[in-house]
Amino acid sequence: MESVVPANLPSFICLIFLGLVFTVGNGGARSLHYTTASKTVNLRRPNSIRQLTQQIHPFHLNDDTVSRISDRANVGLHSRQLDGDHDEEKKMVKKRAVPRTSSSLAITTAIPSEYITVVTLGISMKAPNRSIDDVVSELRNAFAYVLKWPVRNIRVDKISLAGNVIGLYFLKSGMTGSIIHASDLIPARDVLQPQLLKSVQLQAPELNVTNIMVDHGIYIKTYTIPLWTQPFFPYVTAAICLVVLLLLILILYLCCCRMEEKMAKEEDEITNQQIFYPTLKPEMMDPLTVQPDSSPVFIAQSSMPVVQTQPTRVKAKGLLESRRGSNASLTIDLNPSPDTLCWTGTPPKETSGLEFLLSAGNRLSRRDLRNAVKMPITLYEEFWEIPMNHPEKVSVAGSGMKNRYKTIIPNEHSRVILPDEESDPLSSYINANYIRGYEGEPNAYIATQGPMSHTIVDFWRLVWYEKSPIIVMITKLKEKNKPKCENYLPERYGIFGDIEVFVEKIIEKNGYILRHLTLRCHGECLGILHFWYTSWPDHKPPDNPRVLVELIKEVDLRRYKNNGVTPKGPVIVHCSAGIGRTGCFVGASIGVRQLREEHSVDVLGIVCSMRLDRGGMIQTHEQYEFIHQILCEYERELEEVYPTESQLDDAYLTD
Incomplete structure (x- = not known):
């Protein structure tokens, strides 16, 4: 098989790029877009017919039918590209123009307004619990039931989200091709039958249809589904809230633990049972010890003069007598012993706390x-x-x-x-x-x-x-x-x-x-x-x-x-x-x-x-x-x- 690629490949690529730019520049202004599920379909191009049928009413076409429509669309597109007689058809009026050729020619621009039936809804199509595809499907089914018309022959022309308006056009029941001709369209005045509004309202009460009329021009807007209307949005929101709540609980728990540790530390400091001796020692002049029968008692010389007396028996008061029932007495010899050793500072650590509490005083x-x-x-x-x-x-x-x-x-x-x-x-x-x-x-x-x-x-x-x-x-x-x-x-x-x-x-x-x-x-x-x-x-x-x-x-x-x-x-x-x-x-x-x-x-x-x-x-x-x-x-x-x-x-x- 011969290669169809030119020898000069860079020049060939440049020509293809210029052709694409020219095509987009000429055709972009005349494109009519219908957007569902964040995808835009161009109705001007015949290849978009297959995309539109799959997105608007996929449940009416099986794989064989879609394949035949796609083949016919490709054949029609190829024939129009080869036939120079269609050049004039591509120069039709940009907005809602009817082809100047016969009705047998395919419509490549916007659907004429006399064929469009405008339906006004009383509900918002931006509701988070309802998608636009659901609204469109329910509306088409309602018209099909009332008019006894096949659902696949009821198509969507345009949607106005601002006014909650949907434009529909109807194809004749015998139409089987993938390319739409003017002769295949049913005028909107033939669709508007008496009691049509009431019948549609009874068939689709959730849509709250308020008006059905011939198209007089509505605003066309490309639609992208908002994030909050996505089905996963409630789950993501709940997960984020749960994570934030868990973080707050964790922070609160850590704060409580920190406060408990601080309180326990303060209580331990306050209720410490050890005996602390001061860093600064009180000044004592020539302290000496008097040795009783048991353990030494610390006496400052400046606070107690040396008096030569006989050992005095001092009866224990308070704790030893009233609490323990003991009649024992303490014998304190106030005469200093010649072997008494002197020391400086606080009383010796060997002195028990009980003896200190019984003997200490400073009047x-x-x-x-x-x-x-x-x-x-x-x-x-x-x-x-x-x-x-x-x-x-x-x-x-x-x-x-x-x-x-x-x-x-x-x-x-x-x-x-x-x-x-x-x-x-x-x-x-x-x-x-x-x-x-x-x-x-x-x-x-x-x-x-x-x-x-x-x-x-x-x-x-x-x-x-x-x-x-x-x-x-x-x-x-x-x-x-x-x-x-x-x-x-x-x-x-x-x-x-x-x-x-x-x-x-x-x-x-x-x-x-x-x-x-x-x-x-x-x-x-x-x-x-x-x-x-x-x-x-x-x-x-x-x-x-x-x-x-x-x-x-x-x-x-x-x-x-x-x-x-x-x-x-x-x-x-x-x-x-x-x-x-x-x-x-x-x-x-x-x-x-x-x-x-x-x-x-x-x-x-x-x-x-x-x-x-x-x-x-x-x-x-x-x-x-x-x-x-x-x-x-x-x-x-x-x-x-x-x-x-x-x-x-x-x-x-x-x-």
Whole structure:
């Protein structure tokens, strides 16, 4: 077979390219496009007939029919290319022109308007749940049913998406060729029969056909299916939303984990059970040790003169006697031994925390108290020396669920024990300790943690069985979005187990709220006062101790009976953990009483006594300084006691 490719291949390619450009330039303006499923069909070219039949009504043609139509279209196209008589036909009018030749000639331009039936729809063809192909197919089927006409002979001429208009033209039933001639078209006036609109509306109610008329010219627009009308769009949107939701959940989960880790770290720092010795050591002049029978006791020479006396028997008070029932006594020889060795710095590490808490003390006069507030670093050093005395474990098995903080547990010897209930083996346990008051007054206070949701009944049982006249609450329910205490106070009336609580009166005061409550159980009644101190800021002591001084004075006045000597019962004090702010209030209350009775105060001894009863009382050195500020504020209210001249001389000599 001879090759039909020219010898000069580049020149041949250039000629083909110029021919394509010329063809597109001449024919593009006269092309009529119908677009379905994002594909454009040119009705001017005979080859597009096959594409249009396959896209508009593919269900009417089998493969053989499509093949025959395609062959005929190719033959017709080839014959027109070879026949020069068709040149005039290609120069017809550009828009809606009827061929000037006979009706037997093929129509290669737009369908004449008198053959087009325009159908106006009352629905939008851009609806996401309906494609244009579905609308066209349903409309053609409706016309075919009403007119008793084959569906394949009902064709689409043009579509106007803006006006929801579809142009149809009808072919005669005998038309079988792939090339359309003018004689094959049915005039639109012959299609418009009476009651046609109503019949089509009944046949296709979903399309809401509003008008059927002869074409008077509608806007032709190339249509591309929007993305949101694609069948996969809802699934893609749902997948994207799901991914975004999962990312948000993951971010939220990571934030919660980070906050829990931070909270746990802060709690561990606050409730650390180790004893830390200060970096800055207090200055001691010639410290010496006195060797008793057991372990050494640290004594500063400047604070205790050497006196030659016989060994004195000092009876143990408080913890050893009242808690453990021991009658043992300590023998302290105040005469220094000639073999005594001196050392500098803090007491030796071998000194047990119990011995330190039993022996330590630093009594301050009113003037010393005012000076101590001016030098907080000295108070910090003094505070750092005090052992925490946290117990390692509690003896009640399974009581961990009733502790707000796992490291804050009550000391066993002073733990409050509630009456047992048969239904609850842990009913006797509550995280609370008795605290001794001024001059070792037993059970003067009860320090406890803030009630949790499942320990509110235990808290009210504590109030009822201890016959407590006063409750002091020194915490908010939430601080920095962290729960500190459950709201155990009813609005007006509440029942907690067997105990009924009535709120009789609420009085707003400066910095705190006073509630008069009545408790009733098994026919008995108990009146108590509830003080809620709300002025304590987060993670630091208050700036002004004035409000707390007034609260301490009012609580101290109301805790005694009418004779002013006998207390009504222990005062229950709680914050969140029951050691920090609770320790400040209890320590300051004891200090106020001591300052009023003796005109001097031993804050160090008070804190050591409280820590013997409940470990960790007074958590930070700022709280320790704040107790001195409270006492200094109260000291200004006392009557001034001026020292005599000899007392001043003795003080100067001592200094």
